[in-house]
Amino acid sequence: MSDATLLILASTVSTGLILGAIFALVAAGVTIVYGCVWLPNASNGQFFLLAALAAWSLTGAGWGSALAIIAVLALGIVLSLLLEWVLIRRLYDVANRNVAYFVVTLGLTQIMSGIFSLTYGRWSDQFTLPPLVAGITMIGPFPLPNNRIAVLVIAFGVLAALFALLRYHRYGRALRAVFQNREAAALRGVDVRAIYKLSFLLGSSIIFLGGLLFALAYSFDLTVAWTMSVTAFAIMIVGGPGSVVGALAVGLVFGFTQAIVSIFASPTAATFSYLAAMLAILLFKPTGLFSK
């Protein structure tokens, strides 16, 4: 193989890994909330974009990238708490709440995208964040920006922590109990509403983090929100609603698909393929690939 081919291969692998990890993070956030609260968050892409834009504003105001990330995550937690308090908890006891939640979050999507195009949309159409870490590392003959390596490390670190949390921590066990059987979990003394609230908080924070990492690794525009929403839903449906393993596996596959397709065709072709995959799963195996 020539050097040029190898270079393309290496960049595809690194892009695939970064995109895959970010997709997996956001989809894990969406799928945890759906599996537990039964809330399909259609506005996940707007949360993602909000985090990216807020970090852009803060770094633009002279904050360092690391400080901006921490501030945005804190802001994300406050906003999620507020949202849970104002909107989300009102439907906890409704029987068919997934449709209602879907509609409510579609409304939220419209509100947020309207606000973004009224504000950020007027200032710029392409946003870039200063790198978290400067410099370039040579991996063999391939240059890789340290910034992207940092993004990759954070993303996989958070995914691993999430796994450990769900598997070994008390909260994770309670959350999985609620996944499996709400009534039984309640009978065993799990405070179901508190778990709902925590899950929404956790899921939203992961989505915010995904947006931050994406903004660090790539420049972005306002259309990324809707693409992310569609992609996260596709990953959740294909991987199986509520399955974090499914979100991780399918997220990585989709990330690599995007990286590979983008070499030959427009990224829209990749979006097309996610939609096709989601449709096929919805029609033939609505429980997804990784559900038990």
Added chain:
Amino acid sequence: MNPRHLNARNMGIALAILALALPFVLEGNRFLAFVFGMVMINVLWASGMNLLYGYVGLMPLMFAGIAGIAAYAMIYLTRSFGWSFWLAMPAASFGAALIGVLLGLPSLRLKGFYFTLCSLVIQTVLTLAFIFFPHFTNGDTGLNQIAPPEWFNGAPLAGLWFDLVLAIFAVAGAAFCAWLVPTRLGQRFIAIREDDVLAAVLGINVVRNKIIAFFLVSLYAAVGGCFYATYVGFISPRAFDVLTSLNIWLFVAFGGRGTIIGPIIGAVILAPIPFLLQELQAFKDVLSGVLIIVVTLVLPGGIYGELLRRRALRRAAAQPQTGTTAAPRT
């Protein structure tokens, strides 16, 4: 005689007369007349959406996509084959309705959130397809200078008479719904909405009735799409994206789903808003987002549904021994 039924019918007749008279009243003011025409198209759309959302209980977010297919097909037939609008519109609408049925077929098994998500995916694919088949759609740039339908003598339909045609179609669309609901077919739709398993046990062919409903709702979407294209004179994929579907859904939910009058009220109140906020299109998105949330959380029966509910409560309070069932399910 059920007095409530009589009341709704009188209201409907009054609205129909108003709709047919207003084009003459508004003839002098082109802007108001145009808003009126757009409201009529949206009344037609909302009535169609209500058939599936209000009576069968499924939320079809690919509604605008079907309207787009019909509009593009109609334009293709008139431009490339020289067909008259009055031939191309029914042909394109019928074709688009069949496509609507085809797209709906696989989702027959799905209910609730999964049906809605599936329709959202189909809508997104259709929007992407409109952008990526520029041969028919001219892509994101859109098609402009769409010829209006021709009058009997070949002159283009315009002004007062175009508004009147739109009013006639809107009234006919709403009247068809009003006629359909008390029939056996309409009652079967309601049975499926309330409990499709029970409906199947009672001998109702759920699949066949859903297919009929898909066809009807797609036909409404398609006819509205053809009129939209010729009335505005310009279409782009943006005109038929998911936000349009959601807006039409909002007309139905805000007015009162599962009633004939409700969607009309919703369209009449909400459809003019974009024209009054011309400078601030994005603000319209914020407003309709807020309305979507408010309707879902606070007003699940819509304005008209809430009105009926309160009236039923008052009546029940007045005659405690006769239990009333007048309130629609919310």
